[in-house]
Amino acid sequence: MKRILIIDDEASITRSVKLNLEALGAYEVYQENDPRTAVHTAREVRPDLILLDVMMPDLDGGEVAAELQKTPGLQHVPIIFLTAIVSNEETQGREASIGGHDFLAKPVDLDVLVNTIESHLED
Amino acid sequence: MDSPSAQPVPQDPPQQRRSAPQRRVAITAACLGLVVVVAVVDYLTGVDLSVSLLYLVPVCWCSWSAGRRAGVLVAAASAEAWLTAVLLDGAPIQHPWVLVCNTLTLGGIFTLVATLMATLQGTQAVLEAKVVTRTAKLGREVAERRWAEAQLRQAHAELQRTQMQLIEAAKMEAVGRLAAGVAHEVKNPLMTLGMGTDYFLQRRASSSDEATLLQDMKDAVHRATGIIDLMLDFSKPRPLRLAPEDLNAIAESALGLLRLQLLKQHIEVRRLLDPALPQLPLDRTRIEHVLVNLFTNAVQAMPEGGTLTVRSAFQQAAGTDDSPAVILEVEDSGPGIPHEHLPKVFEPFYTTKPPGQGTGLGLAIVHRILQIHGGSIALGNRPDGGARATLTFNLHPQPPPP
Numbered sequence: 001m002k003r004i005l006i007i008d009d010e011a012s013i014t015r016s017v018k019l020n021l022e023a024l025g026a027y028e029v030y031q032e033n034d035p036r037t038a039v040h041t042a043r044e045v046r047p048d049l050i051l052l053d054v055m056m057p058d059l060d061g062g063e064v065a066a067e068l069q070k071t072p073g074l075q076h077v078p079i080i081f082l083t084a085i086v087s088n089e090e091t092q093g094r095e096a097s098i099g100g101h102d103f104l105a106k107p108v109d110l111d112v113l114v115n116t117i118e119s120h121l122e123d
Numbered sequence: 124m125d126s127p128s129a130q131p132v133p134q135d136p137p138q139q140r141r142s143a144p145q146r147r148v149a150i151t152a153a154c155l156g157l158v159v160v161v162a163v164v165d166y167l168t169g170v171d172l173s174v175s176l177l178y179l180v181p182v183c184w185c186s187w188s189a190g191r192r193a194g195v196l197v198a199a200a201s202a203e204a205w206l207t208a209v210l211l212d213g214a215p216i217q218h219p220w221v222l223v224c225n226t227l228t229l230g231g232i233f234t235l236v237a238t239l240m241a242t243l244q245g246t247q248a249v250l251e252a253k254v255v256t257r258t259a260k261l262g263r264e265v266a267e268r269r270w271a272e273a274q275l276r277q278a279h280a281e282l283q284r285t286q287m288q289l290i291e292a293a294k295m296e297a298v299g300r301l302a303a304g305v306a307h308e309v310k311n312p313l314m315t316l317g318m319g320t321d322y323f324l325q326r327r328a329s330s331s332d333e334a335t336l337l338q339d340m341k342d343a344v345h346r347a348t349g350i351i352d353l354m355l356d357f358s359k360p361r362p363l364r365l366a367p368e369d370l371n372a373i374a375e376s377a378l379g380l381l382r383l384q385l386l387k388q389h390i391e392v393r394r395l396l397d398p399a400l401p402q403l404p405l406d407r408t409r410i411e412h413v414l415v416n417l418f419t420n421a422v423q424a425m426p427e428g429g430t431l432t433v434r435s436a437f438q439q440a441a442g443t444d445d446s447p448a449v450i451l452e453v454e455d456s457g458p459g460i461p462h463e464h465l466p467k468v469f470e471p472f473y474t475t476k477p478p479g480q481g482t483g484l485g486l487a488i489v490h491r492i493l494q495i496h497g498g499s500i501a502l503g504n505r506p507d508g509g510a511r512a513t514l515t516f517n518l519h520p521q522p523p524p525p
């Protein structure tokens with residue numbers, strides 16, 4: 001079972017994503033709503049992939065990603081950003097990435113989310 | 124900045140001025156000739172006082188037209204000629220000194236007249252010259268003032284343009300901030316709704332009603348997302364990806380996307396595409412978006428069918444500052460746009476369509492996309508009914524406003 005960590009300050013989002021992914025039976029999902037403790041949680045969970053919200057209070061997604069990247073053992077964990085302030089059009093095409101990571105526009109459809117997760121877990 | 128064009132100062136052409144001394148000599152000679160004629164007449168009529176007054180004619184003429192010195196010369200010659208005529212007349216002369224006196228008096232009068240005439244003429248010439256200089260100066264002043272006025276007008280227009288651009292930029296920034304704020308506040312809840320709906324859609328619905336309801340919810344989430352996305356793209360367009368493109372080809376592919384709609388509504392498409400269009404630096408996806416929006420408006424304006432005309436042309440002086448430009452016109456045979464609506468159609472969220480059918484963002488986005496391409500769009504009505512959108516692409520695009 002692949003382990004996925006979702007970091008978003010809105011609990012309703014992490015909860016709904018967790019329920020959806022777990023219902024598929026292929027993932028173990030962990031949620032984190034406080035960006036300041038996100039790195040700590042990630043170190044404990046050792047996820048295979050991280051879903052990361054961009055706009056969060058206190059610490060934004062970019063900063064959390066930078067922290068994760070510095071943490072031994074987490075450098076190569078793929079990150080998929082989730083962001084509310086871009087349009088779908090902007091997320092299409094290969095150039096849609098922040099610092100080399102993919103990003104998806106909220107609200108994201110379950111099938112798109114699963115496809116993106118799978119494409120990262122494959123390689 | 125160009126300086127005021129110098130007003131030509133009216134003056135005698137140089138050639139005429141060079142021949143003035145010759146003219147004087149010629150006049151003097153003619154006057155002397157006239158003096159001789161008068162003297163002959165004087166002699167023949169027996170030296171009569173009234174005939175003697177004729178000597179004044181050449182004196183006046185000469186001093187007026189050839190100056191004082193020539194006038195005095197002719198005056199002296201006249202006195203001399205009178206004396207000659209008297210002497211030749213052969214009448215007995217009782218007192219030779221009376222003759223001398225008369226000659227001197229006549230010569231004096233003639234000279235006086237000549238001097239007076241010349242002075243008069245001189246005064247007039249000075250006056251005339253003054254008038255000429257004054258007129259020239261006035262002309263120059265008027266030209267200068269006109270130029271200054273034109274400058275002022277231009278500066279004013281520029282100021283207005285800059286102001287409009289600043290307002291536009293400020294507006295766009297405000298819209299951008301608002302859009303980002305709205306996007307954040309609305310799309311996060313939409314994510315929860317979407318995920319929740321997906322969760323229930325994944326499990327088998329217990330009834331078809333439930334399935335329909337869930338699908339409707341999913342569609343509602345998509346629709347709301349679409350509106351926010353339109354707003355985001357409008358306020359913060361992603362950078363243009365320009366490549367040399369054939370506008371006709373883009374029009375064709377946009378028409379292709381609407382083929383089904385055109386068929387269903389029995390809309391005939393007339394293509395008047397100029398095959399010799401130069402290529403333009405365009406962002407293909409976005410220009411296609413522009414044309415799909417315009418064609419959609421046209422199609423929606425012709426629910427009972429009609430004709431959609433797409434015309435393209437290269438024009439030498441249609442662009443900004445009369446630069447060469449490519450024009451694309453989209454015409455329909457619908458009802459057209461009421462005159463009082465025309466100023467509002469480019470405003471975001473302005474729509475006359477029922478709720479759910481139009482967002483009113485179509486033309487606002489079209490306008491924005493053309494603007495960042497350095498082109499423009501005008502919307503109007505055809506004389507024989509129906510709306511016409513005219514797109515102008517400058518061949519040498521102006522830098523878009525900030």
Ligand SMILES: Nc1ncnc2c1ncn2[C@@H]1O[C@H](COP(=O)(O)OP(=O)(O)OP(=O)(O)O)[C@@H](O)[C@H]1O
Binds near residue numbers: 460468474476
């Ligand atoms: N070809 C046309 N004929 C008549 N009216 C038009 C035409 N094109 C635009 N309009 C008028 O301009 C309004 C604004 O057009 P615009 O494309 O911006 O929004 P919309 O078409 O109402 O909505 P949307 O494009 O988002 O579906 C329309 O509602 C309509 O009243």
Ligand SMILES: [Mg+2]
Binds near residue numbers: 416485
């Ligand atoms: Mg429209």
